[in-house]
Amino acid sequence: MKALPKVELHLHHEGAAPPAFIRRLAGERHVDLSQVFDADGGYAFNGFPHFLQVYEAATSVLQTPQDYARLTRAVLDDRAEEGVIYCETFLSPDFCGGGDVGAWREYLAAITEAAAEAEAVHGIMWRGIVTAVRHFGPDQAKRSSLCAAETAGDWITGFGMGGDETKGHQGDFAYAFDQAREAGLQLTTHAGEFGGPQSVWEAIMDLRVERIGHGVRAIEDARLVDALVARQITLEVCPGSNVALGLYKDFAAHPIAQLREAGVKITVSTDDPPFFHTNLVREYDMLAESFGWDDSDFRALNHTAAEAAFCNAETRARIMKKLETN
Secondary structure, three states: OOOOOEEEOOEEOHHHOOHHHHHHHHHHHOOOOHHHEOOOOOEOOOOHHHHHHHHHHHHOOOOOHHHHHHHHHHHHHHHHHOOEEEEEEEEOOOOOOOOOHHHHHHHHHHHHHHHHHHHHHHOOEEEEEEEEEHHHOHHHHHHHHHHHHHOEOOOEEEEEEEOOOOOOOHHHHHHHHHHHHHOOOEEEEEEOOOOOHHHHHHHHHHHOOOEEEEOHHHHHOHHHHHHHHHHOOEEEEOHHHHHHOOOOOOHHHOOHHHHHHOOOEEEEOOEOOOOOOOOHHHHHHHHHHHHOOOHHHHHHHHHHHHHHOOOOHHHHHHHHHHHHOO
């Protein structure tokens, strides 16, 4: 599994920070984050709301563009080690400059420079999806969307939304998504995780997204599954995350195989891997163990992910070539 070339579409940049990296940075900043870690040095949380609190506490020590450059190198080193050849990461201007376009540009310059270095060393291709934080509200989402629109191009290729799925409705954020769409960005949003099938319907109808982050609760509504197939909407599924946060008791109970068998376009990602004690190799191993999937299944999943990637034609061709020659 480690040697298999992989495409990952759903990764939160700060959520991929190794705990040791955050502890080291907290020490440099003289910030007490003892409440963030367990006795073994990993991230400690109990349930989704507490996870969000711990996530934001850990992120608080990332305070400069250079911090994000260092984080980028650490995250991409890990991705390369797992056989990832192309990755998309969620980046929030709320954490990178407080939603100010000028400050966001400075953070983005540092991040993309580090990404270019990683591509030169590892050959890994990386693109950014600007992400609004849902529980920060629609007005703040408009600021994030403006940051996305002002920096849209070959590297910032998408716009999306994460955060607490139980706060408000997808349609409350339509202005931000319309602004991003008009800038030529492709769209995704978290739905169908804690919000249930209705949140997926809202994402489709009110935001008109091309991909759904998670989306697994769609399995509870047969008409919704049919709509996903008919509209060819791709799900960014993160099984280990769903199990760790208590959505399903284990991998065998996860609906990813049912959704795939129904014809839904499925991809596999890790979400916030160190928080959930996972990586992409473990995800593949657990799916193989739970559903009997083999190399041909995973190669098909990666081709689906490459087709759904928010990138230009040239980059997609490079991804496909790497998938076909390995």
